[in-house]
Amino acid sequence: MSAPPPPYPGKGQEAGYPAQPPPPQGYGQPYGAPPPAGQPGYPQQQGQTTVVVAQPAVTVVQQFRESPVHTRCPHCQAEVVTATQFETGSFTWIICLVLCIVGCDLGCCFIPFCVDGCKDVTHSCPNCKTVISRYNRM
Numbered sequence: 001m002s003a004p005p006p007p008y009p010g011k012g013q014e015a016g017y018p019a020q021p022p023p024p025q026g027y028g029q030p031y032g033a034p035p036p037a038g039q040p041g042y043p044q045q046q047g048q049t050t051v052v053v054a055q056p057a058v059t060v061v062q063q064f065r066e067s068p069v070h071t072r073c074p075h076c077q078a079e080v081v082t083a084t085q086f087e088t089g090s091f092t093w094i095i096c097l098v099l100c101i102v103g104c105d106l107g108c109c110f111i112p113f114c115v116d117g118c119k120d121v122t123h124s125c126p127n128c129k130t131v132i133s134r135y136n137r138m
């Protein structure tokens with residue numbers, strides 16, 4: 001008489017193996033552990049490689065143009081705002097010449113001499129009257 005058929009997997013689960021649920025838990029833990037460990041390391045490596053940024057170390061050079069500039073006078077070492085003065089320069093003469101060629105030679109060619117936008121700009125120190133810089137449009 002062989003009565004082995006009764007101990008089938010189905011019957012065993014119901015009756016004698018209440019410890020079957022644990023396996024799924026144990027299987028999930030080792031599987032979920034690796035990802036968290038690997039993620040932190042990934043961004044770190046990326047950050048190290050992308051940090052290299054080349055920045056040109058250029059000292060700010062003050063631009064002496066048409067408007068007064070706040071600077072330090074090299075002569076009297078005073079912090080001053082330069083006094084600007086418009087002077088006829090080579091650019092003024094070129095504009096005059098161009099106007100002559102175009103046909104505006106009846107007085108019109110002297111317009112550039114009256115327009116500050118065509119003249120060079122001289123920056124001088126209001127303290128000691130020394131010419132600090134000259135803005136040449138050419």
Ligand SMILES: [Zn+2]
Pocket residue numbers: 073074075076077078125126127128129130
């Ligand atoms: Zn000065």
